[in-house]
Amino acid sequence: MPNNVTEEVLDVIAETQRIPREKVLFDSRFEELGMDSMDAVNILFALEEKFDITIPDEAAKQIRTIREMVDGVQRIVDAKAAL
Amino acid sequence: MAQRVAITGVGVICAIGNTREEFACSLREGRCGIAGITLADISGFRFRNGAEVKGYQPERHFEPRQIDVIDRFAQFAAVAAREAVADAGIEWTDELRERCVIVTGACVGGQSTQDQGFWDLYKMGKPRVHPMTIPRTMANAGASYISMDLGLTGPAWTVSTACSSSNHAIGQAFRMVRSGDADLAIAGGSEATFSLGILKAWEAMRVVSADACRPFSKDRTGMTLGEGGAMLVLESLDRALARGAKVYCEITGFGMSADARHITQPSVDGPIRAMKMALRDASIDPEAIDYINAHGTGTQANDSTETAAIRQVFGEHANRLAVSSTKSAHGHALGAAGAIEAAATALAIRDGFIPPTVNYRVPDPACDLDVVPNESRPASIHCAMSNSFAFGGLNAVLVFHRCAD
Numbered sequence: 001m002p003n004n005v006t007e008e009v010l011d012v013i014a015e016t017q018r019i020p021r022e023k024v025l026f027d028s029r030f031e032e033l034g035m036d037s038m039d040a041v042n043i044l045f046a047l048e049e050k051f052d053i054t055i056p057d058e059a060a061k062q063i064r065t066i067r068e069m070v071d072g073v074q075r076i077v078d079a080k081a082a083l
Numbered sequence: 084m085a086q087r088v089a090i091t092g093v094g095v096i097c098a099i100g101n102t103r104e105e106f107a108c109s110l111r112e113g114r115c116g117i118a119g120i121t122l123a124d125i126s127g128f129r130f131r132n133g134a135e136v137k138g139y140q141p142e143r144h145f146e147p148r149q150i151d152v153i154d155r156f157a158q159f160a161a162v163a164a165r166e167a168v169a170d171a172g173i174e175w176t177d178e179l180r181e182r183c184v185i186v187t188g189a190c191v192g193g194q195s196t197q198d199q200g201f202w203d204l205y206k207m208g209k210p211r212v213h214p215m216t217i218p219r220t221m222a223n224a225g226a227s228y229i230s231m232d233l234g235l236t237g238p239a240w241t242v243s244t245a246c247s248s249s250n251h252a253i254g255q256a257f258r259m260v261r262s263g264d265a266d267l268a269i270a271g272g273s274e275a276t277f278s279l280g281i282l283k284a285w286e287a288m289r290v291v292s293a294d295a296c297r298p299f300s301k302d303r304t305g306m307t308l309g310e311g312g313a314m315l316v317l318e319s320l321d322r323a324l325a326r327g328a329k330v331y332c333e334i335t336g337f338g339m340s341a342d343a344r345h346i347t348q349p350s351v352d353g354p355i356r357a358m359k360m361a362l363r364d365a366s367i368d369p370e371a372i373d374y375i376n377a378h379g380t381g382t383q384a385n386d387s388t389e390t391a392a393i394r395q396v397f398g399e400h401a402n403r404l405a406v407s408s409t410k411s412a413h414g415h416a417l418g419a420a421g422a423i424e425a426a427a428t429a430l431a432i433r434d435g436f437i438p439p440t441v442n443y444r445v446p447d448p449a450c451d452l453d454v455v456p457n458e459s460r461p462a463s464i465h466c467a468m469s470n471s472f473a474f475g476g477l478n479a480v481l482v483f484h485r486c487a488d
Contacts, residue, residue, distance in 0.1 A: 045214045049211075054210070
């Protein structure tokens with residue numbers, strides 16, 4: 001179920017890509033949003049800033065969809081909260 | 084066969100004009116673009132003035148997402164290149180896009196971006212810097228964005244020789260067109276220096292004037308930092324005439340030298356060799372020159388040394404030459420300086436006037452040239468020279484000819 005993390009990740013993507021928020025859907029693939037590898041590193045940076053987390057390079061390379069990105073951020077946020 | 088090389092397009096953005104024609108008008112009217120620095124908090128500095136580009140609105144030139152990834156210095160390069168290319172009325176073909184070279188000069192490059200990132204890192208304790216720090220900072224970003232902007236696929240590179248960068252850039256482009264290795268060239272430089280760390284570094288060198296740059300004036304106290312960009316379109320004169328393009332003037336000579344002496348102190352010998360080489364390259368005697376756009380930084384050392392060098396190269400003719408430093412108006416834009424001054428020289432030839440040395444107050448026996456103080460002068464310039472002498476002792480000199488001659 002979409003939650004706050006989901007909404008915030010979608011906000012960050014829309015803001016970084018400068019595209020309307022309603023165009024960014026939970027099931028969008030990055031290519032559908034016209035994103036390239038440079039856009040991806042910009043979004044990863046913005047997510048790290050927003051959630052005060054560190055996203056490992058290996059994890060980042062696996063991500064192809066926004067759903068995977070949200071899940072990945074959620075896992076890191078949860079792990080941090082459990083500390 | 085060697086081609087004659089014409090300037091057919093000029094683009095400028097600097098402290099005294101956000102467009103070429105504003106710039107030309109300011110030069111003729113002797114306007115000074117030096118004012119209080121607004122782009123960085125310089126409270127506590129020993130200087131307070133700079134020559135900033137006024138009222139620059141990046142969003143008028145670039146998409147918001149481009150602004151995120153293009154440093155101000157590279158934006159200036161692209162803005163000036165667009166104006167120069169539009170001015171030249173180039174009609175692009177795929178072949179021409181491949182046969183066009185781009186050579187840009189930059190000294191500081193995108194260090195303002197780096198400065199901000201390192202502030203976040205060192206001072207604010209952030210664990211990361213923006214991922215676009217590297218592509219924004221790299222000195223070749225100007226050349227890269229010009230190529231991407233205009234779809235130009237030929238040779239493109241960047242020259243970094245401090246304050247001579249863009250004279251070296253224009254000189255190399257000139258030689259590529261003269262030899263026939265390129266049909267067209269976009270050459271010049273850009274710079275955006277107004278960032279706290281960079282300004283502090285300049286303050287520490289004790290070469291920046293507390294108030295304003297006063298080249299050749301006895302009471303001069305140093306340079307004033309500037310920013311901006313200027314680009315020229317160069318092509319063979321034959322090509323320009325064949326397509327009915329307007330021609331500002333020709334570039335006919337380029338000379339270079341190294342002082343091989345001191346990393347910051349200017350020498351007389353190095354500039355002499357560069358000026359003589361440029362005259363030889365243009366196949367003219369020193370007496371042919373009417374006007375010199377001097378390096379003229381406004382430091383005690385440069386202006387007296389440059390005067391001595393000019394006197395040795397030109398002999399008695401030095402008393403008949405007009406020599407001015409337009410840095411007094413647009414500031415010292417470092418890697419963009421030579422390009423802004425080449426544009427000033429081309430416009431002076433086109434419009435028939437000699438731009439003045441503004442802020443001039445007191446004659447100096449060590450700078451006893453006709454420095455065209457404070458007011459421009461109507462003049463028909465047949466042949467002009469523009470000097471750039473860099474920290475590190477690397478000198479680059481260009482010679483310009485009015486085309487009708």
